[in-house]
Amino acid sequence: MIKIDSLYKKYGENHVLKGVDLEIEQGVIAILGPNGSGKTTLNKCILGMVFPDSGNISIDNQSVLNKWDYRQKIDYLPQIANFPSNITVQELLNMIKDLRGNKTQDEKEYIELFHLSKFLNKKLSALSGGTKQKVNILLTFMFDNPIMILDEPTTGLDPVALLTLKDLIIREKNKGKIILVTSHIMDFVEGISDEIVFILEGKIYFKGSIELLKEKTNQESFEKAIANILKQNYA
Amino acid sequence: MRSLYVRYFLFLLVTLSCSVSGFAKKIQVCHDCSIISIKQAIQQAEEGDTIVVKQGTYYENEILIDKSLTLLSEDASVDGQDKGEIFIVKADDVTIDGFTIVNVGTSYIKDFAAIRIRESKNFAVRNNIIRNLFFGIYLEKSKDGIVENNKIYGKAKNEFNSGNGIQLWYSNNVIIKSNYVEKVRDGIYLEFSNYCQIEDNVSQYNVRYGLHFMFSNHDVVKNCKYIHNGAGVAIMFSKYMTMTDNLFEDNWGSAAYGVLLKEVNDTEINYNTFKGNTTAINIEGSNRVTYLHNDFIGNGWAINSNGANYHNIVNYNNFSNNSFDLVYRGPLNHNNFDSNYWSGYTGYDLNKDGIGDVPYRPIKLFSYIVNKTPESIILLRSLFIDIIDFSEKVSPIFTPDNLVDNTPITKYIKHDKDR
Amino acid sequence: MLKILKYSFYDLIRSRWSYIYLLFYLLLGIVLLFLNSDIGKAIITLMNVIIVLVPLISTIFGVMYYYDSREFTELLLALPLKRSTIFFGQYLGVALSLSMSLIIGLGIPFLFYGLLASGVIINFLLLIVTGVFLTFIFSAFSYCIGLKNENKIKGFGYSILLWLFLAIIYDGVLLTVLIVFGEYPLENITLIGTILNPIDLSRILILLRLDISALLGYTGAVFKSFFGNGVGSIISFFILLLWVVFPLFLLRKFAKRKDF
Numbered sequence: 001m002i003k004i005d006s007l008y009k010k011y012g013e014n015h016v017l018k019g020v021d022l023e024i025e026q027g028v029i030a031i032l033g034p035n036g037s038g039k040t041t042l043n044k045c046i047l048g049m050v051f052p053d054s055g056n057i058s059i060d061n062q063s064v065l066n067k068w069d070y071r072q073k074i075d076y077l078p079q080i081a082n083f084p085s086n087i088t089v090q091e092l093l094n095m096i097k098d099l100r101g102n103k104t105q106d107e108k109e110y111i112e113l114f115h116l117s118k119f120l121n122k123k124l125s126a127l128s129g130g131t132k133q134k135v136n137i138l139l140t141f142m143f144d145n146p147i148m149i150l151d152e153p154t155t156g157l158d159p160v161a162l163l164t165l166k167d168l169i170i171r172e173k174n175k176g177k178i179i180l181v182t183s184h185i186m187d188f189v190e191g192i193s194d195e196i197v198f199i200l201e202g203k204i205y206f207k208g209s210i211e212l213l214k215e216k217t218n219q220e221s222f223e224k225a226i227a228n229i230l231k232q233n234y235a
Numbered sequence: 236m237r238s239l240y241v242r243y244f245l246f247l248l249v250t251l252s253c254s255v256s257g258f259a260k261k262i263q264v265c266h267d268c269s270i271i272s273i274k275q276a277i278q279q280a281e282e283g284d285t286i287v288v289k290q291g292t293y294y295e296n297e298i299l300i301d302k303s304l305t306l307l308s309e310d311a312s313v314d315g316q317d318k319g320e321i322f323i324v325k326a327d328d329v330t331i332d333g334f335t336i337v338n339v340g341t342s343y344i345k346d347f348a349a350i351r352i353r354e355s356k357n358f359a360v361r362n363n364i365i366r367n368l369f370f371g372i373y374l375e376k377s378k379d380g381i382v383e384n385n386k387i388y389g390k391a392k393n394e395f396n397s398g399n400g401i402q403l404w405y406s407n408n409v410i411i412k413s414n415y416v417e418k419v420r421d422g423i424y425l426e427f428s429n430y431c432q433i434e435d436n437v438s439q440y441n442v443r444y445g446l447h448f449m450f451s452n453h454d455v456v457k458n459c460k461y462i463h464n465g466a467g468v469a470i471m472f473s474k475y476m477t478m479t480d481n482l483f484e485d486n487w488g489s490a491a492y493g494v495l496l497k498e499v500n501d502t503e504i505n506y507n508t509f510k511g512n513t514t515a516i517n518i519e520g521s522n523r524v525t526y527l528h529n530d531f532i533g534n535g536w537a538i539n540s541n542g543a544n545y546h547n548i549v550n551y552n553n554f555s556n557n558s559f560d561l562v563y564r565g566p567l568n569h570n571n572f573d574s575n576y577w578s579g580y581t582g583y584d585l586n587k588d589g590i591g592d593v594p595y596r597p598i599k600l601f602s603y604i605v606n607k608t609p610e611s612i613i614l615l616r617s618l619f620i621d622i623i624d625f626s627e628k629v630s631p632i633f634t635p636d637n638l639v640d641n642t643p644i645t646k647y648i649k650h651d652k653d654r
Numbered sequence: 655m656l657k658i659l660k661y662s663f664y665d666l667i668r669s670r671w672s673y674i675y676l677l678f679y680l681l682l683g684i685v686l687l688f689l690n691s692d693i694g695k696a697i698i699t700l701m702n703v704i705i706v707l708v709p710l711i712s713t714i715f716g717v718m719y720y721y722d723s724r725e726f727t728e729l730l731l732a733l734p735l736k737r738s739t740i741f742f743g744q745y746l747g748v749a750l751s752l753s754m755s756l757i758i759g760l761g762i763p764f765l766f767y768g769l770l771a772s773g774v775i776i777n778f779l780l781l782i783v784t785g786v787f788l789t790f791i792f793s794a795f796s797y798c799i800g801l802k803n804e805n806k807i808k809g810f811g812y813s814i815l816l817w818l819f820l821a822i823i824y825d826g827v828l829l830t831v832l833i834v835f836g837e838y839p840l841e842n843i844t845l846i847g848t849i850l851n852p853i854d855l856s857r858i859l860i861l862l863r864l865d866i867s868a869l870l871g872y873t874g875a876v877f878k879s880f881f882g883n884g885v886g887s888i889i890s891f892f893i894l895l896l897w898v899v900f901p902l903f904l905l906r907k908f909a910k911r912k913d914f
Contacts (some may be wrong), residue, residue: 535868
C-alpha cells in the first residue's frame with residue numbers, strides 16, 4: 001500500500017505539487033494530467049529521486065523519505081530510456097542484476113517476448129528508440145517486485161510490442177501488484193487501468209474508476225471525458 | 236790480516252764521523268721506558284733526532300719544540316686536559332706525525348691551538364687526529380711547510396666560542412693537502428698568506444666557512460670538497476687566486492654560499508661543481524674574475540651579483556635547474572655572460588650548431604620580487620609567477636636590457652675534466 | 655559502492671577520453687625524457703605539468719563525466735542504492751581512472767628511461783603522489799559543481815573558473831597582498847594563504863624537495879621551522895589529505911538534497 005499525505009514541491013517559484021493526498025491499495029492506477037502537471041514529479045517523489053518540501057510518503061505504513069532500501073520493492077520504468085552508451089545490452093542486464101543483488105533472475109522470457117536476443121551483444125548507443133524502450137521494459141519487468149512505476153511505457157513501441165506490454169501489465173496486475181502508469185495514450189490507459197488519478201495544477205482533480213469519470217463529465221468515451229476536463233479548466 | 240785492520244779502521248771512521256756531525260739518534264717514549272714524557276724526550280734530544288712515542292695516552296701540554304726534531308707517534312695520544320696549547324714549534328725542520336691530540340683549552344683571550352708553528356720553516360704536520368679543540372693547527376709567520384692528511388673534528392655550534400681547524404697567519408708557500416675538517420668555525424683560514432696550495436681537502440659542517448681567505452694572494456685551491464658549511468669558500472680582499480675542480484654542496488642557510496667573493500680581483504674560478512647551495516656564488520666588488528666551465532646544479536641562486544663588479548667573464552658554465560640562475564644589481568659593467576648552458580632556455584637552434592638562435596635572459600623578474608619581499612619565495616614555480624616572468628622576458632622593464640647570453644649553448648656542456 | 659565504482663571504472667576505461675589522457679601523459683613523458691638530456695629538467699617540467707594541468711584536466715573531465723553519466727545516474731537512483739554510495743562510487747571511478755592514466759602514462763616512459771637507477775625516483779614518486787592527490791581533490795570539486803548546476807555550460811564554466819582561480823588568480827592576489835603589506839610580518843599569513851589552496855600546497859610539497867636550497871635562503875623563523883625539517887612535508891601531506899576530505903563532505907551534502 002502506498003500512502004501519500006499533503007505532498008508539496010516547488011522548483012524555485014514553480015509550485016509543482018500543491019498538497020497531493022493519495023492512497024493506493026492495489027491494481028493498475030493511471031496517473032493522468034496535462035504536461036507539467038506534476039505526474040513525473042510525483043513518481044520521482046515516490047522513488048526518492050525528488051525530495052518533497054513537505055508531506056509524507058509511506059509504503060506499507062513505513063515512511064520512505066530519506067530511505068533507500070524500500071526501492072528493493074519497486075520496479076521503475078523511466079520516461080526517457082537513456083542508458084550508458086558504451087556498454088552492450090547484455091552487460092547492462094548483468095549490471096542491473098548485480099546492482100540489485102539479484103543475479104539469478106531469469107530474463108529469457110522477456111527477451112523472447114520482445115525479440116531482443118539479436119541485440120544482446122549490441123551497444124546501447126546503436127539501438128533504435130523503440131528497441132531501447134523494449135530493453136527498458138525488460139529491465140522493469142524482469143525483477144517481479146510488488147510495486148511498478150511506469151512512466152510513459154508506450155513511447156516508441158510498435159503495435160505488436162504495445163499489445164505484448166498490455167498483456168504483461170494485466171498479468172502482473174493479476175499477481176496483486178500495485179502498478180502506477182502515466183501515459184498520454186488514452187486507449188492504452190483505458191485498456192489496463194482500474195483507477196484514474198487526474199492531476200491538475202499540482203492537485204488531484206479526480207480519483208476513481210473510468211466509469212465514474214465518464215459519469216461525472218457526462219461523456220460517452222474516456223477520451224472525451226479527459227478532453228472535457230481539460231477544456232473546462234483551460235477554456 | 237791486513238784487510239782486517241783496514242776494515243776496523245773504516246768502521247771507526249764511519250762511527251766517529253757520524254757522532255761528530257750529530258748523526259740522528261732515536262729516542263723512545265713509553266709508559267715503561269726510561270723516558271715517559273714527550274717533554275722529557277725533547278729535553279734530552281739533540282737537533283735532528285727522532286722521538287718515537289709509543290702507544291698510550293700522555294697528559295701533557297705546552298710541549299715546546301725548539302730544536303729540529305721529528306716526532307713520530309706509534310698510536311700515541313696527547314691529552315692537553317683543556318689547559319691551553321699542546322705542541323708549540325719554534326724551530327725549523329720539525330715533523331709532527333701520527334698523533335691523536337685531544338682537549339685543547341678554550342680561551343677568549345688567547346687562541347689556543349693543538350699544534351702551533353711559530354716563525355719556522357720546512358715543517359711537516361702529518362697524519363694527526365685532533366679532537367675537542369679550540370684551534371687545530373695554527374701556522375704563524377711560518378713558511379715552506381706542509382700540512383697533510385690530518386683529521387680535525389670539532390664540536391662548534393656557533394661562531395663565538397669556536398676556533399678554526401687550520402689557520403695560517405702571515406705564512407707563505409705552505410701546502411695544505413688531503414686534510415679533513417669538520418664542525419669548527421672556519422675549516423681552513425688564511426690571512427696574509429700567499430702562494431699556498433690547498434688540495435684535496437674536505438671541509439664540512441663548519442659553522443662559518445669551509446675555507447676562508449683574507450688579504451691573501453696567489454693561492455691555489457684544487458680538488459677540495461665543501462659541504463654543509465655556512466659558506467664553502469669565502470675570499471675577501473684578495474687577488475690572483477685560482478680555484479679549480481672543487482665541489483661545493485648543500486651549503487644551506489639564509490647567508491650560506493658556495494663561494495663568497497668580496498673585493499676579489501684577477502681570479503680564476505673554473506671547473507668547479509656547485510650543487511644544492513642556497514647561493515652558489517655571491518659576488519661583491521670583484522673585478523676581472525673569470526668563471527669558466529663550472530656546473531651550477533639545483534642551487535637556490537646560482538650567481539648573485541651584488542653590484543660594483545666589473546669585467547667579469549662567465550662563460551661555458553652549465554646552469555641546470557637552479558631556482559634562480561642569476562640575480563643582478565646595477566648596470567652590466569662589461570660583465571659577460573655568453574656561451575653558457577641554461578636549462579631554462581626555451582629558444583631553438585635551427586642550424587644545429589649547438590648555439591641557440593635566440594639570446595637568453597638569465598634574470599627573472601621574480602628574483603627582484605623575492606629580494607624585496609622575501610616571503611614571496613613561497614610562490615616559486617607558481618604558474619602566476621611564470622606568467623609575469625614570461626612577460627618580463629618579452630619586454631624587459633626591471634632587468635638590464637643588455638644582460639643577455641647572446642650565444643646560449645643548447646646542450647649540457649661536457650667539460651674536459653682530464654685536461 | 656564497490657559495484658558502482660567497478661561499473662564507473664569499466665565505463666571510463668572504455669571511454670575515448672581516458673585514452674586521450676593516457677596518451678597525452680605517455681607523449682609528455684617520452685618527449686620530456688628522450689628529447690631532453692637533462693632528467694632534472696624533465697622533473698621540473700613535469701612538476702609544472704602536474705601542478706597546472708592535473709587540476710584542470712581533473713575538473714573538466716570530472717564535470718564532463720558527471721553530465722555524460724546523468725542517465726546512468728538516474729537509472730541507479732531508482733535502484734535500491736544509497737545516494738552517497740552512487741556518487742562516491744562514480745567519483746572514485748573518475749578519480750581512479752584519471753590517476754591510473756597519470757601513473758601509467760608517466761610511469762612507462764620513466765621506467766624505460768631507467769628511472770629506478772637514476773636516483774631521482776623519490777622526486778618522481780613525490781610528483782606522482784601529489785598528482786594523484788590533486789586528481790582526487792579536483793574531481794571531487796567537479797562532482798560538487800555538477801551536482802549544483804543542472805546547466806552543462808554553467809558547470810563547465812564554473813570548473814574552469816575554479817581552476818583559473820586556484821591555479822593563477824589566487825597566487826596573484828597573494829603576491830599583491832605580500833607586496834602591499836610588505837612592512838608587516840607576513841610569514842604566518844603567507845603560510846596560511848598557501849595552505850588554503852590545494853594547488854599551492856602541492857607546489858610547496860614539491861618545492862620542499864626540488865628547491866629546498868632556495869627556500870632555506872629565507873630568514874624568517876616560522877618558514878625555517880616549517881621548511882627546515884621533515885615537519886613541513888608531513889604537515890603538508892596531512893592538510894592535502896584534508897583537502898581531499900573537504901570536497902567529499904560537500905559532495906555528500908549536495909548529493910543528499912539534490913532532486914533528479
